[in-house]
Amino acid sequence: MGSRIKENPEKTFYWFFQASCPIARDKDPAVLFQFPEDFNDEESLKCLPRFCFPYDIERVKDTVAVQHFTFVLTDLEGCQRFGFCRLTSSSQTCLCILSYLPWFEVFYKLLNNLADYSTKGQTKEMKELLSALYKHPVPLVNGSITLQMGS
Numbered sequence: 764m765g766s767r768i769k770e771n772p773e774k775t776f777y778w779f780f781q782a783s784c785p786i787a788r789d790k791d792p793a794v795l796f797q798f799p800e801d802f803n804d805e806e807s808l809k810c811l812p813r814f815c816f817p818y819d820i821e822r823v824k825d826t827v828a829v830q831h832f833t834f835v836l837t838d839l840e841g842c843q844r845f846g847f848c849r850l851t852s853s854s855q856t857c858l859c860i861l862s863y864l865p866w867f868e869v870f871y872k873l874l875n876n877l878a879d880y881s882t883k884g885q886t887k888e889m890k891e892l893l894s895a896l897y898k899h900p901v902p903l904v905n906g907s908i909t910l911q912m913g914s
Contacts, residue, residue: 767837767841767842767843768842768863768864768865769842769843769844769863770844771901772862772863772864772901773901774786774862774897774901775862775864775894775896775897775899776860776861776862776864776897777802777844777861777863777899778788778796778797778798778799778802778804778807778811778860779797779798779810779854779858779859779860779861779864779877779893780794780795780797780812780858780859781794781795781796781797781859781881782794782795782812782816782856782857782859782882783795783816783855783856783857784816784818784855784856784857791809791812792812792813792815792816792857793812793846793882794808794812795856796881796886796889798890798893798894798897799897801914805891806860811846811859811861812857814846814848814859815836815848815850815857815859816850816857817832821846828851829849829850829851829875829878830848830850830851830873831847831848831849831850831874832848832850833835833845833846833847834846834848835847842863842869843861843863843865844861844862844863845861845862845864845865845866845870846859846860846861846873847860847861847862847870847871847874847885848874849871849875849877851878854882856881858874858877858878858881860873873892873896876892877889877892877893880892886902
């Protein structure tokens with residue numbers, strides 16, 4: 764059996780979203796923001812926000828620690844998609860990015876930058892960063908991406 768990593772993914776990431784903490788245990792998290800805005804994979808839209816809150820956030824509400832975690836989905840061809848999450852219990856929201864690339868450190872840093880934009884209400888800057896990365900070709904194995912944002 765070969766690698767479970769998808770060869771030559773078309774995009775660096777496929778979906779970014781911000782989900783709010785469910786208001787009750789029997790409720791699903793709401794998607795507050797997503798990129799691209801026209802993302803329409805119904806199964807992902809319904810199921811993936813549930814992965815953002817793997818425990819009862821009410822019990823740990825007073826902690827300010829940021830938690831990064833990952834979940835892995837396997838498609839019908841056996842390829843893995845990674846969901847990289849950033850959860851801060853004090854904010855009651857979780858940021859998540861979905862990609863075929865297992866770039867843990869890269870996506871965790873990206874989520875931290877996106878969280879800074881979100882906290883400061885800089886939605887325009889957040890969309891610009893996501894758009895630049897979304898449109899940029901996936902780098903080669905030993906390549907790199909440099910994204911420059913305006914001030």
